[in-house]
Amino acid sequence: MKKLLFILLTNLLPAQQSWTLKQSLDYVSANHPLVRQSVVNIQKNERQISAAKGMLLPSVDAGVNHNYNFGNGINQQNNQREAINTQTDNLYAQANWELMNWRNYLNISLSKINKESATFKMKQAQNEVKMNVIQMFFTYQNSKSWLDVLETQLSGIEDQIKRTEKEVEIGNRPKSDIYDIKANLGTMQEQWVSAKNQRDLSKINLLNALAITKDTLDFTMTEENLASSNFNDANFIQNLLEKNPAYQTTLAEIKVQQKSVEVAKSGYLPTLNGSYTWSSFYNKVLGQPAPANFSDQIKTNKNQQLSFGLNIPIFNKLQVKNNVEIAKLNVINSNYDKDIVINDLTKSINSIKAQFLNAQEKYNLLEANFENQKLSFQKSEEKYKEGLMDAYTFFVVRNNWLQANYNLINSKNDVVQQTELLKVFEAGL
Numbered sequence: 001m002k003k004l005l006f007i008l009l010t011n012l013l014p015a016q017q018s019w020t021l022k023q024s025l026d027y028v029s030a031n032h033p034l035v036r037q038s039v040v041n042i043q044k045n046e047r048q049i050s051a052a053k054g055m056l057l058p059s060v061d062a063g064v065n066h067n068y069n070f071g072n073g074i075n076q077q078n079n080q081r082e083a084i085n086t087q088t089d090n091l092y093a094q095a096n097w098e099l100m101n102w103r104n105y106l107n108i109s110l111s112k113i114n115k116e117s118a119t120f121k122m123k124q125a126q127n128e129v130k131m132n133v134i135q136m137f138f139t140y141q142n143s144k145s146w147l148d149v150l151e152t153q154l155s156g157i158e159d160q161i162k163r164t165e166k167e168v169e170i171g172n173r174p175k176s177d178i179y180d181i182k183a184n185l186g187t188m189q190e191q192w193v194s195a196k197n198q199r200d201l202s203k204i205n206l207l208n209a210l211a212i213t214k215d216t217l218d219f220t221m222t223e224e225n226l227a228s229s230n231f232n233d234a235n236f237i238q239n240l241l242e243k244n245p246a247y248q249t250t251l252a253e254i255k256v257q258q259k260s261v262e263v264a265k266s267g268y269l270p271t272l273n274g275s276y277t278w279s280s281f282y283n284k285v286l287g288q289p290a291p292a293n294f295s296d297q298i299k300t301n302k303n304q305q306l307s308f309g310l311n312i313p314i315f316n317k318l319q320v321k322n323n324v325e326i327a328k329l330n331v332i333n334s335n336y337d338k339d340i341v342i343n344d345l346t347k348s349i350n351s352i353k354a355q356f357l358n359a360q361e362k363y364n365l366l367e368a369n370f371e372n373q374k375l376s377f378q379k380s381e382e383k384y385k386e387g388l389m390d391a392y393t394f395f396v397v398r399n400n401w402l403q404a405n406y407n408l409i410n411s412k413n414d415v416v417q418q419t420e421l422l423k424v425f426e427a428g429l
Contacts (some may be wrong), residue, residue, distance in 0.1 A: 032129045038122035045115035052107040058097035065090040085286040092279040103266040110259045117252035123245035136206040138417040143199040149406045150192045243428030250338035261327040267320035270312040277305040356418035363411040377401035
């Protein structure tokens with residue numbers, strides 16, 4: 001079903017012209033190669049559980065041999081060794097069963113823990129690719145916004161040049177105003193080229209984060225209300241840690257290593273085996289008539305054997321002891337891995353918290369000052385039209401106003417970005 005859904009989504013991909021952040025995250029969390037690899041690993045672990053359970057069952061095999069013997073052999077009629085050429089057919093069926101091997105039961109438990117760990121790793125992979133997409137998505141949005149600002153500025157400069165040239169013709173403005181504006185036009189065009197390149201690169205990075213190789217999409221922002229988070233909760237970080245897949249993966253890995261110690265210790269324990277064999281044979285001297293036909297000999301010569309064996313390990317070149325000690329060291333390593341993950345996750349959460357609060361404060365300041373910036377621009381525009389402000393000064397004021405618009409958009413995007421990153425942590429398992 002998942003494969004069919006992916007094929008349908010892939011077929012629809014060229015027709016889908018615009019994706020939101022949610023659509024991007026839904027796609028990458030199901031179709032990124034890292035996620036799909038982790039799904040395969042879960043399936044492999046399910047097979048390992050089945051294989052471990054299979055070790056509790058007996059093994060059964062059967063066979064037949066057709067042999068010719070030339071030279072000295074046993075004459076079946078007189079049971080004497082003599083120069084004789086014979087044909088022998090052997091039939092057998094046998095079953096072997098480990099009636100008691102504690103390692104088999106431990107391996108079942110170990111396989112189940114490995115599957116649990118693989119499930120956490122899949123969710124960890126989903127979180128990692130989603131966080132990467134979020135960062136690339138907002139980098140692209142900011143680069144698009146900056147390019148839009150520059151294009152608006154360039155368009156305004158061209159209109160301003162035309163108006164100024166007309167005013168110069170009628171003597172309302174000095175010709176130096178045109179030179180001032182055109183001088184800044186070249187600088188602005190250079191910035192536009194750099195911004196366009198930055199936008200293109202950021203889109204390439206976003207498509208790469210989504211593991212999409214064809215540039216058939218655009219990405220748009222949806223209007224979202226800014227959220228707030230309860231950072232003042234004393235257990236805020238601990239709560240996010242406990243439900244984080246990366247943290248849960250380390251806990252599962254510790255269980256794996258602890259169970260591996262038990263598996264290694266099982267090498268000290270005895271094992272009980274049972275076997276059953278049924279066999280029969282057909283024999284004849286070449287060149288002579290057989291003493292009995294095939295079916296009669298098979299019935300006459302059949303044999304059955306039932307056996308039990310107890311194997312008690314006494315000395316195995318210190319292999320079990322060393323395996324146990326290595327398994328114990330792996331447990332210690334796993335605990336250190338957990339400390340490393342806790343440290344990294346704490347840093348990531350604290351970084352998101354700091355950036356969120358900073359972006360929120362910055363946005364609130366810019367939003368409060370936005371109306372003042374707007375009124376200042378409108379007043380300057382009136383002065384310019386009345387000839388009370390030269391073209392270069394108005395150019396500076398106009399660019400400052402557009403920059404203020406971009407800063408407000410950028411700061412809001414920053415708040416939303418940190419909110420989306422935090423949602424990934426809060427979603428947990």
